[in-house]
Amino acid sequence: MKIAILPGDGIGPEIVAQAVKVLQALELPLELEQAAVGGAGYEAHGHPLPQATLALAKQADAVLFGAVGDWKYDNLERPLRPEQAILGLRRELNLFANLRPAILYPELANASTLKPEVVSGLDILIVRELTGDIYFGKPRGVRTCPDGQFAGQREGFDTMRYAEGEIRRIAHVAFQAAQKRQGRLTSVDKANVLETFQFWKEIVTDTGLQYPDVKLDHMYVDNAAMQLVRAPKNFDVIVTGNMFGDILSDAAAMLTGSIGMLPSASLDENNKGLYEPSHGSAPDIAGRDVANPLATILSAAMMLRYTFNQEEAAQRIERAVKQVLAQGVRTADIYEPGMQKVGTRGMGEAVLAALRSAA
Ligand code: IPM
Ligand code: MG
DSSP states (O other), rough: EEEEEEEEEETHHHHHHHHHHHHHHOOOOOOEEEEEHHHHHHHHHSSSSSSHHHHHHSSSSSSEEEEEOOOOTTSSSSSSSSSHHHHHHHTTTTEEEEEEEEEGGGGGGGSSSSSSSHHHEEEEOOOOOOOEEEEEOOOOOOOOOOTTTTTTTTEEEEEOOOOHHHHHHHHHHHHHHHHTSEEEEEEEEEETHHHHHHHHHHHHHHHHTOTTTTTEEEHHHHHHHHHHHGGGGGEEEEEEEOOOOOHHHHHHHTTTTOGOOOOEEETTTOOOOOEEEESSOOGGGTTTSSSHHHHHHHHHHHHHHHTTOOHHHHHHHHHHHHHHTTTEEGGGGGGTTTSSOOOHHHHHHHHHHHHHHHH
């Protein structure tokens, strides 16, 4: 069980360090090897995804990824920006299935900006296609506008596209996830305007014939955004394309009020995976021991579940996190008066202590 540890930038190194401690405490035969990525990769080797880092990620069974990005790289040309590291890893490792759960822990019901009755007990799973769509479609670039009112001016353009097999494989992941949950799947599209998503809807519907036990419905993305804040508990599993999934998963994450709590998994055909917190690198609080490491720790639990088939170990971590929350231990992002405020390391230690006391 070889794991590539890619801490990255901003708060990445601090939160990943806590997840590594938790993994090591499990006494499983894990082999961990670390490499630089993102801005840190650029500083060390002149590229956000250095060759050696990509080689390690390819060779490992799973990747634990912190976060990338910092304002100080904003002026670099696009291929050298930290974000290219995560996009490159997704593409090179064929990580097409992105699972983003949004769960509201009862202890944190007050952290949401929505009324508790709207969000309490929230448990939805967004399945986002991650290696296609307008993110990777070609051609793209800046060219001279060929026709119309703005002919002759420069124009920026991208290509939205989905191949049939690409839609089918993400649909299968989503239907199978729904089978293990409440058996309801909402496919989000923009079929009323876009050819790509008219086709998406057709292929998802057809794939659904193989899953008569799952109740499939379809929703336009604008309506989905509205329903996510109006009645989020009506959703079970959502499947959608890369760009809509990017947007909706941030909205879903924020329903819980604590994006610092949400893990994610990005999987290939064989359940090899990259695991990362749903939040970003937060350079404004980097190095100050205030970031919440729980999303990364919970990402490590997802790794044990999906890549290594260690359900029991995954649940040990998840139980330890619940216990720590029940004890009132809080990082600043989820703090409420009367609770015990801890830093990044303190939260990691609390999870370790809960793990050990349960063992
Ligand atoms: C995400 C992020 C990335 C994305 C960025 C950092 C490229 O927003 O993982 O959701 O757009 O996919
Ligand atoms: Mg995003």
